[in-house]
Amino acid sequence: KQEVTQIPAALSVPEGENLVLNCSFTDSAIYNLQWFRQDPGKGLTSLLLIQSSQREQTSGRLNASLDKSSGRSTLYIAASQPGDSATYLCAVGSEKLVFGKGTKLTVNP
Amino acid sequence: DTAVSQTPKYLVTQMGNDKSIKCEQNLGHDTMYWYKQDSKKFLKIMFSYNNKELIINETVPNRFSPKSPDKAHLNLHINSLELGDSAVYFCASSQRQGNTEAFFGQGTRLTVV
Numbered sequence: 001k002q003e004v005t006q007i008p009a010a011l012s013v014p015e016g017e018n019l020v021l022n023c024s025f026t027d028s029a030i031y032n033l034q035w036f037r038q039d040p041g042k043g044l045t046s047l048l049l050i051q052s053s054q055r056e057q058t059s060g061r062l063n064a065s066l067d068k069s070s071g072r073s074t075l076y077i078a079a080s081q082p083g084d085s086a087t088y089l090c091a092v093g094s095e096k097l098v099f100g101k102g103t104k105l106t107v108n109p
Numbered sequence: 110d111t112a113v114s115q116t117p118k119y120l121v122t123q124m125g126n127d128k129s130i131k132c133e134q135n136l137g138h139d140t141m142y143w144y145k146q147d148s149k150k151f152l153k154i155m156f157s158y159n160n161k162e163l164i165i166n167e168t169v170p171n172r173f174s175p176k177s178p179d180k181a182h183l184n185l186h187i188n189s190l191e192l193g194d195s196a197v198y199f200c201a202s203s204q205r206q207g208n209t210e211a212f213f214g215q216g217t218r219l220t221v222v
Contacts, residue, residue: 091211
């Protein structure tokens with residue numbers, strides 16, 4: 001049974017800092033890994049999708065990596081801004097998405 | 110144009126009632142899902158449909174009955190609502206089952222009183 005863990009559960013940083021969010025999963029037989037952002041009371045916004053054959057994906061200030069052999073993914077956010085404050089969810093995909101519990105990020109001005 | 114839309118956004122109802130949540134996607138995707146986010150914010154799949162056929166039923170009580178009239182719509186009907194059904198329900202879609210990006214709706218916050 002796939003289990004996804006995200007560390008840390010919460011993170012508070014000053015504006016401008018570079019930061020890394022971590023995601024680990026127990027079963028490496030995955031199709032893809034997707035990072036989402038969830039703002040309070042809102043839906044999920046897809047940030048990055050990494051196919052199982054890929055090692056990383058980049059979008060603007062975001063870079064996500066995938067290491068299937070170790071069951072890990074990281075989401076790197078460069079030059080963080082207060083607008084990046086949200087909960088970041090990692091989800092591992094096969095016939096369904098299995099989610100971690102998220103990392104709540106607060107970027108302080 | 111919203112890609113995955115759910116209605117209603119908020120739903121407050123009494124125990125024992127029956128209610129429905131509707132979901133529509135305009136992305137031309139083959140696969141649709143219902144996910145439940147509990148009070149601890151944990152997201153878990155409930156159902157998956159591929160081209161109107163049920164693919165995944167994740168041990169959800171049979172008071173929950175999804176219906177897919179066509180591949181662009183996946184509705185969720187809940188009978189005899191219980192307090193523990195209070196949660197946020199998310200609809201999602203992907204191009205096909207497997208290695209494609211999933212897009213989520215805005216969620217329906219269901220409160221059972």
